[in-house]
Amino acid sequence: MKILLSGTASDSHTWNLVYLGLFLEERGHDVVALGPCVSPGLLTAACRRHAPDVVVLSSVNGHGYRDALAAVRRLRAEPDLAALPVAVGGKLGVAGRSGEAGADRLREAGCDAVLGDGAGDLETLCAFLSARARVVA
Numbered sequence: 001m002k003i004l005l006s007g008t009a010s011d012s013h014t015w016n017l018v019y020l021g022l023f024l025e026e027r028g029h030d031v032v033a034l035g036p037c038v039s040p041g042l043l044t045a046a047c048r049r050h051a052p053d054v055v056v057l058s059s060v061n062g063h064g065y066r067d068a069l070a071a072v073r074r075l076r077a078e079p080d081l082a083a084l085p086v087a088v089g090g091k092l093g094v095a096g097r098s099g100e101a102g103a104d105r106l107r108e109a110g111c112d113a114v115l116g117d118g119a120g121d122l123e124t125l126c127a128f129l130s131a132r133a134r135v136v137a
């Protein structure tokens with residue numbers, strides 16, 4: 001599957017993206033990596049340009065709930081991108097308690113998978129991608 005891998009607008013961390021890119025490529029996916037600090041507008045343009053099967057967003061700086069919300073809302077506002085599968089994960093918030101509310105908001109906005117930063121979350125991402133691959137095939 002073709003995966004568009006992207007950081008979020010305020011997040012300058014890069015090793016999460018390097019790791020995820022290698023992780024996904026090792027599992028046979030074709031990865032287009034946009035790098036860090038990707039605005040919702042740039043993400044939208046890249047989705048049109050590369051026509052991925054799935055978008056994977058990664059954030060670790062603690063502003064992921066807010067940044068990914070803006071990104072997903074922007075994608076869902078575009079009719080041609082409204083159904084594009086989106087998974088987001090990493091260290092999405094700065095505090096444990098706000099996590100579930102933030103995750104709920106992301107799902108309500110149209111995010112298909114909201115994941116954390118553990119090994120189990122990477123396995124869940126693989127399962128999510130396998131399920132999408134069956135839909136695409």
Ligand code: B12
Binds near residue numbers: 091122
């Ligand atoms: C290295 C580092 C930096 C470097 C980044 C260098 C670079 N080129 O990337 C520098 C010094 C620049 C930096 C800056 C900052 N950092 Co920093 N940084 C780290 C540090 C020490 C390691 C991160 C790292 O590279 N890990 C290695 C990669 C491979 O692992 P990872 O990032 O965790 O990614 C894994 C998982 O998160 C997960 N994952 C990530 N994305 C996704 C997506 C999906 C879908 C899935 C399933 C899984 C997943 O999979 C990855 C592989 O296991 C962490 C602390 C830590 N020990 O994690 C803090 C940390 C991430 N930084 C933090 C912060 C706050 C900042 C700053 C805001 C600090 C500041 N006040 O300026 C700035 C960021 C500014 C910005 N605009 O984004 C916080 C974030 C807090 C939070 N989320 O609650 C952390 C957790 C430190 C802390 N404990 O407070 N940082």
